[in-house]
Structures are given as structure tokens and as C-alpha cells.
Amino acid sequence: GNSVTQMEGPVTLSEEAFLTINCTYTATGYPSLFWYVQYPGEGLQLLLKATKADDKGSNKGFEATYRKETTSFHLEKGSVQVSDSAVYFCALSDSKSGAGSYQLTFGKGTKLSVIP
Amino acid sequence: DTGVSQDPRHKITKRGQNVTFRCDPISEHNRLYWYRQTLGQGPEFLTYFQNEAQLEKSRLLSDRFSAERPKGSFSTLEIQRTEQGDSAMYLCASSLDTGHSNQPQHFGDGTRLSIL
Numbered sequence: 001g002n003s004v005t006q007m008e009g010p011v012t013l014s015e016e017a018f019l020t021i022n023c024t025y026t027a028t029g030y031p032s033l034f035w036y037v038q039y040p041g042e043g044l045q046l047l048l049k050a051t052k053a054d055d056k057g058s059n060k061g062f063e064a065t066y067r068k069e070t071t072s073f074h075l076e077k078g079s080v081q082v083s084d085s086a087v088y089f090c091a092l093s094d095s096k097s098g099a100g101s102y103q104l105t106f107g108k109g110t111k112l113s114v115i116p
Numbered sequence: 117d118t119g120v121s122q123d124p125r126h127k128i129t130k131r132g133q134n135v136t137f138r139c140d141p142i143s144e145h146n147r148l149y150w151y152r153q154t155l156g157q158g159p160e161f162l163t164y165f166q167n168e169a170q171l172e173k174s175r176l177l178s179d180r181f182s183a184e185r186p187k188g189s190f191s192t193l194e195i196q197r198t199e200q201g202d203s204a205m206y207l208c209a210s211s212l213d214t215g216h217s218n219q220p221q222h223f224g225d226g227t228r229l230s231i232l
Contacts, residue, residue: 004158032218043120043225044159044207051218089158093217101172102217103149104209106158 002027006090006107013080013114021075021110023064023090031092033057033066033073034104038087047075047088080114087111118142120224122208128230129198136194137227141210148191149221150183151207152176159207165191166213195229203231 007022025031035047035057048057053068062077073090090107121140129135141148146167151159162181164172167188177183180199185191195202205228209221 030217032216034220036223044209044223046220046222049218049220051216091158093219093221095217101149101161101164102147102211102219103161103164103172104151104159104221105161108156108158 002031002092002094002105004090004092004105004107006088006110009087009109010111010113013112015082015114015116016079017114019075019077019080019084019112021088021090021112023073023075023107025071025073025090025092027071027092027094029094031094033064034091034093035062035064035073035075036089036091036106038089038109040086044089080112082114082116085112085114120208120210120222122206122224122227124227125225126228126230128232130232131198131200133198134194134196135198135229136192137206137208137229139191139193139208139224140189141191141208142222144212145210145222146188146213147211147219147221148185149209149211150191150193151209153205153207153226154203162193162206198229198231200231203229205229 032051036044048059050057050066091104148165150162153159165185205226209223211221
């Protein structure tokens with residue numbers, strides 16, 4: 001079956017530090033990959049996505065590259081801000097999962113705290 | 117586009133009671149999903165509708181759970197005879213059906229269920 005593994009948190013960084021959150025996946029088909037972010041008290045929001053090998057998704061200074069050879073989709077940001085403090089979820093959607101539902105399989109989430 | 121809305125935001129009930137949650141998806145989205153998220157975990161897939169048809173159910177969805185989407189618009193998730201283990205955040209998401217796994221799902225803020 002499908003699975004997503006994220007690095008354990010919590011992660012605490014100083015403002016302007018470099019961020020990497022590791023994500024690896026297992027899938028039966030050819031998945032699309034997503035990063036979602038959950039700010040305190042809010043719902044999940046799509047941060048970025050990539051749909052095929054070597055695609056790079058980017059948004060709000062965050063980037064992630066779909067690496068099929070290493071089955072990875074690591075999230076990076078060059079300089080984090082206090083406002084980036086949130087829980088980050090890596091997820092995949094696979095055309096071969098279930099009855100064509102494209103259900104999302106999520107990692108456990110990584111909590112990021114950025115201190116001034 | 118008002119986003120996905122869920123009601124109520126919080127529900128506290130006694131063990132053994134029945135509860136019902138409502139989800140209003142983005143109006144043009146024909147796919148609707150329910151997920152459950154427990155503390156410290158990523159969301160887990162429960163069930164999926166395409167228009168009014170419920171096409172897939174997870175093994176997590178016991179026979180105490182039932183979901184409907186009459187007329188392919190809003191959806192309800194009912195839990196009968198609630199148990200302590202049902203305490204969780206219940207998330208609804210919707211997306212547009214394009215026949216590809218790359219369509220992002222848009223999430224509501226969730227309904228937090230607490231069983232006393």
C-alpha cells in the first residue's frame with residue numbers, strides 16, 4: 001500500500017534559518033505529491049504540489065522537488081519567518097489507490113516553530 | 117469561492133450518543149472526501165463521493181459511521197453510539213474531477229469531536 005514518512009518533529013529554528021523537512025514515500029502507481037500546511041487553529045492549506053518526476057513545486061518561498069529515484073519530496077525554505085510556524089504535512093495522491101478516488105495519504109506531520 | 121465549510125466547529129457529547137456533521141464543498145467541486153485526524157497524526161481517509169455516489173469507504177469506517185451526499189451537494193457524516201475512540205478532528209475536503217491525481221483537495225477547518 002501507499003505510505004508517507006516525514007522527519008520527526010518538533011523542529012525549532014531561529015528566524016532567517018534554512019529549513020529542510022524530509023519526506024519519503026511508497027506508492028503503487030505514479031503519485032502526485034503535495035505539501036499541506038496547518039497554521040494554529042486553522043484547517044489544512046495546500047502549500048505546493050508536483051505531479052511528475054523532477055517537477056519542482058514552489059510557493060511563498062518554499063520549494064520541493066519530486067525525486068523518483070529516491071522516492072523523496074523534501075520541503076525547503078531558504079529563510080524562515082516567525083509566521084511560518086505551523087505543522088507541515090507531506091501527502092501523496094495515487095491513481096492506483098482505491099476505486100479511482102485519488103485519496104490522499106498523509107505523513108504524520110512536522111511541527112515547525114520559528115523564534116525571533 | 118467561499119471555500120469548504122464545516123459545521124459545527126466543535127461537538128462535545130456523551131458516549132453512546134449520535135452525532136451528525138455537515139460539510140459544504142466548493143460549489144463546482146464534484147469530489148468530496150471525509151478524513152479523520154487524531155492528535156499528532158496526519159489525516160486518514162474515511163470515505164469518498166463523486167457527485168451523490170459514495171464510491172469508496174475505508175476500513176476505518178465502522179458500521180456505526182454513515183455518510184451521505186444527497187443531490188451531490190453538501191454531505192453529512194453521522195456517527196451512531198459514539199465511543200471514546202471516536203474523539204478526533206473530522207475533516208472534509210473537495211476537489212474537481214479531471215481524471216488525474218494532481219488535483220489538489222481543498223479542506224475545511226474541520227469538526228472537533230470530543231466524547232465525554
